[in-house]
Amino acid sequence: MTNDxxxxxxxQRRILSEDVRLPPSVLLEGTRxxxxxxxxxxxxxxxxxxxxxxxxxxxxxxxxxxxYAHFPAxxxxxxxxxxxxxxxxxxxxxxxxxxxxxxxxxxxVTAHVLTHAEYPLLAVVANNExxxxxPEEAAPALLLRxxxxxxxxxxxxxxxxxxxxxxxxxxxxxxAISGMGMRVANWYTPDLPYTPEEIAGTxxxxxxxxxxARG
Amino acid sequence: MTNDxxxxxxxQRRILSEDVRLPPSVLLEGTRxxxxxxxxxxxxxxxxxxxxxxxxxxxxxxxxxxxYAHFPAxxxxxxxxxxxxxxxxxxxxxxxxxxxxxxxxxxxVTAHVLTHAEYPLLAVVANNExxxxxPEEAAPALLLRxxxxxxxxxxxxxxxxxxxxxxxxxxxxxxAISGMGMRVANWYTPDLPYTPEEIAGTxxxxxxxxxxARG
DNA sequence: CCGTGCCTAACGATCGATCGATCGGCTTCT
DNA sequence: AGAAGCCGATCGATCGATCGTTAGGCACGG
Numbered sequence: 001m002t003n004d005x006x007x008x009x010x011x012q013r014r015i016l017s018e019d020v021r022l023p024p025s026v027l028l029e030g031t032r033x034x035x036x037x038x039x040x041x042x043x044x045x046x047x048x049x050x051x052x053x054x055x056x057x058x059x060x061x062x063x064x065x066x067x068y069a070h071f072p073a074x075x076x077x078x079x080x081x082x083x084x085x086x087x088x089x090x091x092x093x094x095x096x097x098x099x100x101x102x103x104x105x106x107x108x109v110t111a112h113v114l115t116h117a118e119y120p121l122l123a124v125v126a127n128n129e130x131x132x133x134x135p136e137e138a139a140p141a142l143l144l145r146x147x148x149x150x151x152x153x154x155x156x157x158x159x160x161x162x163x164x165x166x167x168x169x170x171x172x173x174x175x176a177i178s179g180m181g182m183r184v185a186n187w188y189t190p191d192l193p194y195t196p197e198e199i200a201g202t203x204x205x206x207x208x209x210x211x212x213a214r215g
Numbered sequence: 216m217t218n219d220x221x222x223x224x225x226x227q228r229r230i231l232s233e234d235v236r237l238p239p240s241v242l243l244e245g246t247r248x249x250x251x252x253x254x255x256x257x258x259x260x261x262x263x264x265x266x267x268x269x270x271x272x273x274x275x276x277x278x279x280x281x282x283y284a285h286f287p288a289x290x291x292x293x294x295x296x297x298x299x300x301x302x303x304x305x306x307x308x309x310x311x312x313x314x315x316x317x318x319x320x321x322x323x324v325t326a327h328v329l330t331h332a333e334y335p336l337l338a339v340v341a342n343n344e345x346x347x348x349x350p351e352e353a354a355p356a357l358l359l360r361x362x363x364x365x366x367x368x369x370x371x372x373x374x375x376x377x378x379x380x381x382x383x384x385x386x387x388x389x390x391a392i393s394g395m396g397m398r399v400a401n402w403y404t405p406d407l408p409y410t411p412e413e414i415a416g417t418x419x420x421x422x423x424x425x426x427x428a429r430g
Numbered sequence: 431c432c433g434t435g436c437c438t439a440a441c442g443a444t445c446g447a448t449c450g451a452t453c454g455g456c457t458t459c460t
Numbered sequence: 461a462g463a464a465g466c467c468g469a470t471c472g473a474t475c476g477a478t479c480g481t482t483a484g485g486c487a488c489g490g
Contacts, residue, residue: 052478052479052480053479053480053481054478054480064480064481065482065483067481068480068482073480073481074480074481
């Protein structure tokens with residue numbers, strides 16, 4: 001018997017959500033904002049290399065030449081999205097506090113998953129199209145990414161040191177927790193009978209179990 | 216303090232492994248096999264749309280026209296890889312047995328992760344470039360994918376029914392277990408101090424904890 | 431009256447794909 | 461055995477389309 005809910009996952013698309021929402025902290029008005037939003041949708045759907053400058057212009061209802069009045073090159077549009085995505089993600093992780101390793105892990109995983117469920121297109125572009133940037137453009141995002149892993153890793157090490165976590169390997173736990181959260185961006189859609197908060201809460205519970213949290 | 220092992224993850228590349236291995240069941244000889252292997256490397260690294268047929272031909276040390284003596288179109292090269300990848304993955308899942316839900320879950324997660332660690336390039340292409348195929352070409356892979364999820368889902372439901380699993384939500388557990396395993400393909404490299412078997416074993420343990428397995 | 435925003439037009443380069451021709455090797459026929 | 465014919469593999473050349481990008485001009489608001 002097939003689980004009804006998983007039927008929605010049977011799609012060829014790289015991403016199921018169609019919500020091109022951007023973080024509220026990013027205020028992009030006028031034509032430039034339009035370009036960024038349509039690029040988010042197209043890059044998430046077809047990839048950076050699979051999207052032409054004319055595809056993007058048509059989606060914005062402008063001519064392709066007009067794009068160059070707002071961005072010096074196609075790559076800079078991607079760089080803008082990758083920057084927004086990584087800053088949003090890292091800000092969420094960094095803001096997650098907690099009084100002890102258990103609550104810290106719960107909060108940081110919640111933030112990690114929430115970002116991927118609330119801004120799935122942004123997460124997919126930031127994660128899967130980073131390779132299309134030049135090394136110089138990609139460097140800031142790589143720093144944020146490494147620091148995000150560091151934050152999770154430190155929480156696990158604290159918990160192990162305090163004896164409240166019991167897990168076979170901290171490095172593999174970081175990859176597992178990060179990985180399962182990142183994948184949420186690919187399958188989450190508002191059509192599913194879960195709110196982002198429910199998913200984040202359940203995934204946080206999964207992470208605590210995975211870490212062997214006591215209590 | 217940064218975990219030394221995670222330093223290797225700080226890379227812009229879509230995939231860290233450079234091992235273009237294909238499953239031994241796939242015997243591709245001569246120029247056609249060369250094309251498939253080089254395409255695997257290039258599509259994993261730069262994506263389907265980011266790889267031109269001249270890139271591919273140059274990697275094979277042939278002229279671009281020669282490609283069309285072996286494949287009717289660029290898309291068919293990708294279809295070949297996507298097919299191999301999904302068949303390999305599904306065969307691994309389907310072959311995983313077990314006497315009870317606990318051992319079945321352990322075995323299927325081990326198989327799931329092993330495939331992604333042993334054939335990371337193939338997994339990345341099959342997962343992330345599927346959208347570049349026409350719906351007709353993608354359909355067989357989608358069926359295999361859905362059946363793979365069904366296999367995991369059934370094990371979880373069995374375990375819940377027998378009372379040996381205790382988890383908040385079976386659907387979300389499937390997405391979490393699948394997702395963390397899929398992501399292995401993006402970061403695994405033989406340079407890491409883990410064998411694919413060690414990673415698979417630890418991830419299987421994570422999955423059992425996540426499912427609330429007793430014992 | 432000058433800047434800003436968008437346009438039309440076009441650039442050279444590259445895209446996926448196709449053409450006819452050539453080569454070596456294998457089979458077939460005498 | 462040797463000539464004739466076929467065939468898969470590869471080639472150089474080139475197709476029309478599309479690529480990212482640029483130049484120059486027109487319209488409108490302060």
